[in-house]
Amino acid sequence: MSGSDESGRPAALTFDGIEQAAGPFVHGGCSNDRRDAMLCPNCGAEVPDAAVRCVACEAEVDFGLTPEELESARAAFELFPEEVKREMARLAEGAETADEFLRRMFVGNCPICDSSDTRSCEDDPEVYNACVGHCLECGQYWCTDCGEFFEEGDWDEHDCPFWDDFDSGMDDEDEFDEDEFDGELFEP
Numbered sequence: 001m002s003g004s005d006e007s008g009r010p011a012a013l014t015f016d017g018i019e020q021a022a023g024p025f026v027h028g029g030c031s032n033d034r035r036d037a038m039l040c041p042n043c044g045a046e047v048p049d050a051a052v053r054c055v056a057c058e059a060e061v062d063f064g065l066t067p068e069e070l071e072s073a074r075a076a077f078e079l080f081p082e083e084v085k086r087e088m089a090r091l092a093e094g095a096e097t098a099d100e101f102l103r104r105m106f107v108g109n110c111p112i113c114d115s116s117d118t119r120s121c122e123d124d125p126e127v128y129n130a131c132v133g134h135c136l137e138c139g140q141y142w143c144t145d146c147g148e149f150f151e152e153g154d155w156d157e158h159d160c161p162f163w164d165d166f167d168s169g170m171d172d173e174d175e176f177d178e179d180e181f182d183g184e185l186f187e188p
Contacts (some may be wrong), residue, residue: 040056104116112138113137115138
């Protein structure tokens with residue numbers, strides 16, 4: 001990635017530069033560029049067109065961003081500090097696909113064996129938690145926010161200090177009040 005945008009910033013530090021380096025964000029950050037096979041973001045298996053679940057691991061698959069979501073991502077990116085943009089550019093440059101870029105950014109390498117063969121458990125039907133990383137090389141599970149290691153199945157009891165810090169910074173107005181909805185949101 002080289003060159004610069006109209007403001008003189010290196011192209012890598014623009015949303016378009018990151019998008020170009022990391023692959024098709026328009027397709028949900030997944031390998032859904034019709035030139036390639038679509039790959040499950042959970043297990044990496046090939047997923048047939050129009051599938052809503054992976055045939056290998058049964059994880060839900062969603063491959064698309066709407067134009068509105070893409071525009072929101074662009075707007076959010078512009079608000080990031082320059083050091084965050086630089087780090088995103090560094091991660092994008094070494095990634096061969098958008099999937100790899102997102103894995104590097106949100107999961108990282110295994111903290112035990114340093115393998116890059118890791119996945120988020122967001123779409124894993126047994127875990128279903130975006131904050132749990134899983135190493136496919138050594139089998140380790142860990143919290144991607146605070147780094148705590150898990151034995152299989154004990155992520156449900158995890159009380160992440162990262163989220164405690166996040167919650168303590170919220171105003172009372174930001175808290176979700178389930179009583180105010182009276183279940184109306186879920187009626188047909």
